[in-house]
Structure formats: structure tokens, C-alpha cells
Amino acid sequence: MKKVTVYITLKQGVLDPEGKAIGESLNALGYQEIVDARVGKFIELQVDEGPNLEERMNEMCDRLLANPIIEDYRFQVEEAVQS
Amino acid sequence: MKKVTVYITLKQGVLDPEGKAIGESLNALGYQEIVDARVGKFIELQVDEGPNLEERMNEMCDRLLANPIIEDYRFQVEEAVQS
Secondary structure, eight states: OEEEEEEEEEOTTSOOHHHHHHHHHHHHTTOTTEEEEEEEEEEEEEEOOOTTHHHHHHHHIIIIIOOTTTEEEEEEEEEOOOO | OEEEEEEEEEOTTSOOHHHHHHHHHHHHTTOTTEEEEEEEEEEEEEEOOOTTHHHHHHHHIIIIIOOTTTEEEEEEEEEOOOO
16 A cells, blocks of 8 residues: 655646735734745645556546646655555 | 746645545546546635735635635745746
8 A cells, every 4th residue: 555645736826825815824923024925735645556656647647637728736645554 | 937846735644535436537537547646725815925925825725715624735936936
């Protein structure tokens, strides 16, 4: 079993209203040191081992997980820790 | 300037309907190797250098960024790359 973590971010230049709201709220709470905030999401997948993992992961990202028009993604494959 | 990335996940045991929907959709698209999916978010902050960074970050997470009842957080501090 592998653990694949997919990180999805808005492309540079795409407006991030949630990040902006977070940055402004932190400033309003007195955390003046916060200059900028950008929000992304990550998806942790437990994946049965099989061939072409990287290729299939790229396909999954393009088809479902990310929106390639406005988002970038990267992923990282590790051995899954059995819990 | 520091870059702080805050990773926020639902606590173990808290239902994650978005993750479930992603897992089921991937299975339905033919990616049978996906056993489980959990979704989290991350926030990249550009932070002016100052004292007590770690302590203030913990405070920001508890007060605004995460919901400590149902979410866990961790963060990572790096030197900001000037772009």
C-alpha cells in the first residue's frame, strides 16, 4: 500500500479570495506580521500497489482532482504506514 | 521574511464527506486502486520576521485558522524565497 499526497494550489496570478480574507482577518486580530496568505488543499490517498502509479496519478489529477486551467498540482508518494 | 505553511486536517475519526466523494469518484472512473481519500487544506503565509514566531503561529491556528474541536494542525517555517 502506498500513500500519495496530492497538493493543489491556485496558479500564480489567480485571485485567492479565501487567502485574502485570512490575511486580512489575521491583521485585524493584531498579527501585523502577516504579509500575504494563499490557500491550497491536499488529498491523502491510500493506494493499492500496481503498475504505472505515477502516470495514473497524473491522470487522476488532470481528470478529477485539480482544475488544470487555474490550479497547479504536485504529488508525493510514500510507503503507507499501517495504523 | 519567513514562509510558514500551516497544514490543517480533520482529526482521525471525524467524517470526511469530501474525501469519501473523491474516493468513490476515482473508483467510478476506473481507478480501483484507491482505497481511501482524506482532504485537508494548507495555508502559505508570508510573515515578517519578529519575536515568538512559533508561539504566535500556534495562537493564530487556535484562534482563526483551524477548528481545534475537529481539526489538527501543524506548521513548517522556512526562509521565504523572494520572487
